[in-house]
Amino acid sequence: MKTVSLSLIMSALLFCMPALAAERPIAIAIHGGAGTIEKSKMTPEQEKAYRAKLREALDKGYAVLERGGSSLDAVVAAITTMESSPLFNAGKGAVYTYDGKHELDASIMDGKTRQAGAVAGVQHIASPISLARLVMEKSPFVMLAGEGAEAFARSQGVPLVDNKLFDTPKRLKQLNEAKEKLKKERKVKDYQAAVDALPTPFKVGTVGAVALDRAGNLAAGTSTGGMTAKRYGRIGDSPVIGAGTFADNDSCAVSATGHGEYFIRYNVAADICARVKYQGKSVAEASDKVINGILAPIGGTGGVIVLDRSGNIALTFNTTGMYRASRSSSQPAQVEIFQGE
Ligand code: ASP
Numbered sequence: 001m002k003t004v005s006l007s008l009i010m011s012a013l014l015f016c017m018p019a020l021a022a023e024r025p026i027a028i029a030i031h032g033g034a035g036t037i038e039k040s041k042m043t044p045e046q047e048k049a050y051r052a053k054l055r056e057a058l059d060k061g062y063a064v065l066e067r068g069g070s071s072l073d074a075v076v077a078a079i080t081t082m083e084s085s086p087l088f089n090a091g092k093g094a095v096y097t098y099d100g101k102h103e104l105d106a107s108i109m110d111g112k113t114r115q116a117g118a119v120a121g122v123q124h125i126a127s128p129i130s131l132a133r134l135v136m137e138k139s140p141f142v143m144l145a146g147e148g149a150e151a152f153a154r155s156q157g158v159p160l161v162d163n164k165l166f167d168t169p170k171r172l173k174q175l176n177e178a179k180e181k182l183k184k185e186r187k188v189k190d191y192q193a194a195v196d197a198l199p200t201p202f203k204v205g206t207v208g209a210v211a212l213d214r215a216g217n218l219a220a221g222t223s224t225g226g227m228t229a230k231r232y233g234r235i236g237d238s239p240v241i242g243a244g245t246f247a248d249n250d251s252c253a254v255s256a257t258g259h260g261e262y263f264i265r266y267n268v269a270a271d272i273c274a275r276v277k278y279q280g281k282s283v284a285e286a287s288d289k290v291i292n293g294i295l296a297p298i299g300g301t302g303g304v305i306v307l308d309r310s311g312n313i314a315l316t317f318n319t320t321g322m323y324r325a326s327r328s329s330s331q332p333a334q335v336e337i338f339q340g341e
Helices: 002-023 044-066 071-083 128-138 146-155 169-185 188-196 260-265 268-279 283-298
Strands: 027-035 104-110 116-122 143-145 207-212 218-224 245-247 252-258 302-308 313-317 321-328 331-338
Touching: 027 044, 027 071, 027 252, 027 302, 027 313, 044 071, 044 207, 044 321, 044 331, 071 104, 071 128, 071 207, 071 218, 104 128, 104 245, 116 128, 116 146, 128 146, 128 218, 143 146, 207 252, 207 302, 218 245, 218 252, 245 268, 252 260, 252 268, 252 283, 260 268, 260 283, 268 283, 268 302, 283 302, 283 313, 302 321, 313 321
Parallel strands: 116 143
Antiparallel strands: 027 207, 027 321, 104 116, 104 218, 207 218, 245 252, 252 302, 302 313, 321 331
16 A cells, blocks of 8 residues: 555656756846947947847857756857857957957856856957866866966867957957047056047947756856956956856856956955845845945946846846846846846
8 A cells, every 4th residue: 555655656746747847947148248338329230230149149048948958058158159249348359458469258157066167368269158168177277367278278179269360340449549548548547437438339248148947057157358458467357256257056146247347346246146145135136236236336337147046037237238138937038238128
């Protein structure tokens, strides 16, 4: 009798399991940079191109989740799509350094294991996010920089590419304008003011993604060319775990974009997740507090995409726009650029 009822329970459980798994939420959110992005300063063609590329990146990531793939794979699928587009300040469309080169930063984090990988200041890597993942999975380290990171890439069979691959006329124009402005200011410290004065949309475009897979695991990743006219080997927040990227299954996953120096000093991504974890705040409340309550008053411009294990998504920014898109099992795909959409 006991055996019969036990096997009945077992088969009932087995019967229910696929249904339970199917009910588990999946979700993805992506960004393509935050800044002074205004509809009036964009041509309809530019707007269309951005929306289409965001949608493509979102769909690639979501497709991975739908077929039961991991959140890490979804994050990489979405980010590599944006890295290979000249529209965004990551990979192909990376901004120029003061010396007329491109130095790329990226990081990725696995919310299940809290493993992380990052690369900083790489010049010959077509997909920095893919290399960051290799650092996480194939090295005992978290962050590799410059030539060392590229030697590691070679050891993993990753081809090195010419730095010129990242050249684009619009980014060069932006660099020249920034340098003109800097010459007038005569102070290196004012380079942010110079960058601030540049026309949109040429100065934003860091990319990032956060995802939740069917197994309930969160992941986050970010990839960038950094800031126009950066010099002296400047590294922003994007490759810094806790600042530009963070993921922890116990709280949330975050990818940030904005003025990196502020995001590093305020440990933005980790701070948002700490508020979720220890204060019981929602991802919307926690990100609003950090982005609008703490960063905005001190001049820290930018935004974040945040996702928790229940599939709740927050897309929070204190600028006039943020290229962004999201989709979950309970929310259809949304692509947005401007404030209040
Ligand atoms: N956060 C990036 C950096 O400071 C730039 C950006 O997101 O636009 O390098």
